[in-house]
Amino acid sequence: MNSSTQLAPPPLTGGKLVLATIAVALATFMNVLDSSIANVAIPTISGNLGVSVDEGTWVITLFSAANAVAIPLTGWLTQRVGQIKLFVAAIVLFVFSSWLCGVAPNLIVLLAARVLQGAVAGPLIPLSQAILLGSYPKERSSTALSLWAMTATVGPIAGPALGGWITDSYSWSWIFYINIPVGLFAAAVTWMIYRDRETPARKLPIDKVGLMSLVVWVASLQIMLDKGKDLDWFSSPVICILAIVAAISFLFFLIWEFTEKNPIVDLRLFAGRNFRGGTIAISVSYAVFFSNLVILPQWIQGYLGYRSVDAGLVTAPLGIFAVLLAPVMAKIMPKSDARVLATLAFLGFAGVFFMRSHYTTGVDPYTLVLPTLLQGIPMALFFTPLTAIVLSGLSPDKIPAAAGLSNFVRVFAGGVGTSLISTGWNDRTILHHAQLAEQSDVTNPDYMSAIANLHATLGGGMDQAAAFFERSLNAQAAMLGLNDIFWLSSMIFIVIIPLVWLTKPGKGGGGAAGAH
Missing domain, CATH: 1.20.1250.20 (MFS general substrate transporter like domains)
Incomplete structure (x- = not known):
């Protein structure tokens, strides 16, 4: 049965709705918090790992690039895997990658863990919106959106203060370890409540060309933007090359996705x-x-x-x-x-x-x-x-x-x-x-x-x-x-x-x- 014709499950009620909202909100909060919590810890992380601050900023850059690539894939992945399985899997993998970040003995391991963390975090925010909207009655959908907005806005605000306090009082590793109990709780409760409310999955062909072009233009543009100031922008050959690669691959991506029967990103939504x-x-x-x-x-x-x-x-x-x-x-x-x-x-x-x-x-x-x-x-x-x-x-x-x-x-x-x-x-x-x-x-x-x-x-x-x-x-x-x-x-x-x-x-x- 096609997902568009399947009847949506009834809204949740009572304590189950409250618990489900808390679990989904915590997963959102954990994600948005991690987008800013590491910022103030970069000098400490760089010093502990024996690298320069410029090298340390890749901890932020690579997370952002991986996250930016993964977010628009949510729609396609949802149809392939199912909404609830994808959401819970993303939380569990986020917890695992957070642990890897905390135990990283050197910059290479930390950067690899941050790439994984950014990639698996991609579906969390859009799916949290969809899951909350489906959990509330139609007339209370504004409540769902308000609760989502509250967690999405407080995370980036709390991140710098919490990251500074943890780094000064304990160790930079704990800015990643705090995700572990939060994520495990969110994943367990979400699966317990929503496993019988899974959306249908169907086998869709993988738009490999669209995916590769997306990765290339997003990654090159993200790195160009993050490193442009340090390298004095277009006076640097590196920045010029990144800009050219980003522009060409972006144009190719647009043409391909608009003409592909099963695009990796549905740009027709902009119509x-x-x-x-x-x-x-x-x-x-x-x-x-x-x-x-x-x-x-x-x-x-x-x-x-x-x-x-x-x-x-x-x-x-x-x-x-x-x-x-x-x-x-x-x-x-x-x-x-x-x-x-x-x-x-x-x-x-x-x-x-x-x-x-x-x-x-x-x-x-x-x-x-x-x-x-x-x-x-x-x-x-x-x-x-x-x-x-x-x-x-x-x-x-x-x-x-x-x-x-x-x-x-x-x-x-x-x-x-x-x-x-x-x-x-x-x-x-x-x-x-x-x-x-x-x-x-x-x-x-x-x-x-x-x-x-x-x-x-x-x-x-x-x-x-x-x-x-x-x-x-x-x-x-x-x-x-x-x-x-x-x-x-x-x-x-x-x-x-x-x-x-x-x-x-x-x-x-x-x-x-x-x-x-």
Whole structure:
């Protein structure tokens, strides 16, 4: 029997629904947490394994590349294996690869384990969406999406703070070991509850050409983006070669997948107005949100002198309103137009980034944390309505493929956005430094007066005063560059609002309709 014609199993109820939701949510949380938890531990990992920090960053790069390749394969794998078997197998393999990461004696073993971990993590997020939607009654699908959104947003926020604390207090290996009990619990409970609710599997031919071209263009582009800044972008032959390979293989991939009878990735989903508009909107907004979440702690640590764990704690309040408002979103979503909620989220994000664009080098902790705390409000309005729009009107057999493809575009957009914004911040910092340095000339009486005052205050020689002035100038240039990024981010959120209004979902987004 074809999966599209099979009747969906009835929704879960009572304690079984609660337990199932916790298990599926933990699997999602474990995955998204791992995408950011290793970031702050890279210097420690590199030192312990006797490699440079640049080599250590491959721990992040290879995980991202493998994950990006695996996510869009979810739809095809689901039809081959079955939704529940694939989800449970992915959790178990994620646990195993986490253990391998923890016991890795050298960088080579660690990188191999991270590739495996990123690959098996691919199906977890899209399948968690599909499983939760199928577990709740149609009228409560907004609750399912709200709970999923809560775990998906809190993970990246908690990652840096938790990773910093574990690394400082215990060992970097424990940032991977903590997945073991969580994953085993999630896998056991999921199998116990859902094994009789398996979706039918059917033998599909393997689109080997499509798969290989996907691997080539995603891996080459991901590595190019991650290493571009370190290698000075297109002045490096390596980056140029990666860009050419990515461009050619991507074009080939598009042509092949649109003409293949059984494509590895169903790009025809983009023909749907809701899927197309919702995916673009959620991907662009996530790219801006996530890239700022990466560079903000870098600035806090590099120029304000905060420790890694403290920098993580500064971003932690982002999750407060996101968690508190999740039940509220579940209640108002069925009665609301998802486009209105998404618009309010974008306006909220724009306001928060506009507040940040007025930071100074002497910013106090309250001023630093307030926009982060307030950002939790648009975060609560962000994922649920946009996910509902993306999945609006799709049949049950299309949900895994659609969720996989939209999540792939979103995650990949986050990587692209991070590279672009990091490079933009660097370029704007250099520009502001050059503009400020124009006044730092011995012929400028104001400059010489400032150096004399510093000399009198600090003591020591004039060289020491000049060095202190240069450090202050660097900090000011970085701050001005970051303010430019914050202002641009604010404007982007305003500009993408019309994208949401090009969609036509049903009431409450209509996402649930596709799940039943």
